[in-house]
Amino acid sequence: MTEKELIQALKNNNPEAFKYVYEQYYNKIKHLCYGIVNNPEDAEDLAQEVFIDLYNSISRFRGDSKLSTWIHRIALNKSYTFVQKKKFKDIFTKLEEKLTQHADKVEDEDQKTKQINDLHKAIKALPARQAKAFTLFYYEGIPQKEIVEIMKLESVSTVEQLIFRAKQKIKQTMSLNEDE
Numbered sequence: 714m715t716e717k718e719l720i721q722a723l724k725n726n727n728p729e730a731f732k733y734v735y736e737q738y739y740n741k742i743k744h745l746c747y748g749i750v751n752n753p754e755d756a757e758d759l760a761q762e763v764f765i766d767l768y769n770s771i772s773r774f775r776g777d778s779k780l781s782t783w784i785h786r787i788a789l790n791k792s793y794t795f796v797q798k799k800k801f802k803d804i805f806t807k808l809e810e811k812l813t814q815h816a817d818k819v820e821d822e823d824q825k826t827k828q829i830n831d832l833h834k835a836i837k838a839l840p841a842r843q844a845k846a847f848t849l850f851y852y853e854g855i856p857q858k859e860i861v862e863i864m865k866l867e868s869v870s871t872v873e874q875l876i877f878r879a880k881q882k883i884k885q886t887m888s889l890n891e892d893e
Contacts, residue, residue: 716780723771735764738781742788749792750799759795763788835886839879846872847879 714722722730742763747756766787774783836844845864849855850872855863857872866872 717776720771720774720776720780723767724774731764731768734767734780734784738784739764742784745785745788746792749789750795755795759788759791762791766791831887832883835883836879838886839882843875843879843882846875847883850876 719730719734723734739760743756743760746759746763747753750756750759763784767784774780778786836847839847842864846860849860849863850857857869857876860866860872861869864872866875
């Protein structure tokens with residue numbers, strides 16, 4: 714079967730064609746994912762998701778590249794998205810640790826908890842780009858030039874604007890919460 718015939722069989726929801734592709738590429742895709750996420754269970758889950766996406770989106774495959782290239786691109790995108798989400802979760806964990814250390818100056822445990830919760834709410838209420846820039850800069854200590862690359866932004870001034878706006882909104886939100 715040629716690649717063109719295989720793609721057409723996939724588009725026609727032929728289970729044998731899908732089984733063939735799965736058997737041909739599963740281990741390669743799992744190893745690719747593992748190379749990015751460095752966790753065998755996560756790599757296995759991601760590989761499964763790649764084939765689910767392949768099944769659900771094969772009708773949109775235009776054939777501009779080889780099928781194998783397209784499958785690898787799905788795997789790369791899924792893996793990098795997974796790593797970014799995990800990194801963002803880790804940032805919030807570190808943020809909470811720092812806030813807990815800072816909150817040691819506050820005598821009342823309930824007040825500490827309230828401050829941490831209020832800050833989390835304020836950051837979660839930010840637009841996604843502002844929240845990401847703010848946490849990368851203040852809690853990860855990543856230089857603004859690197860944030861430009863990580864977030865795929867135009868310039869350092871864009872990062873500065875995002876951070877400034879985030880700080881303003883956090884201050885505003887935190888002062889509103891103090892009034893309650």
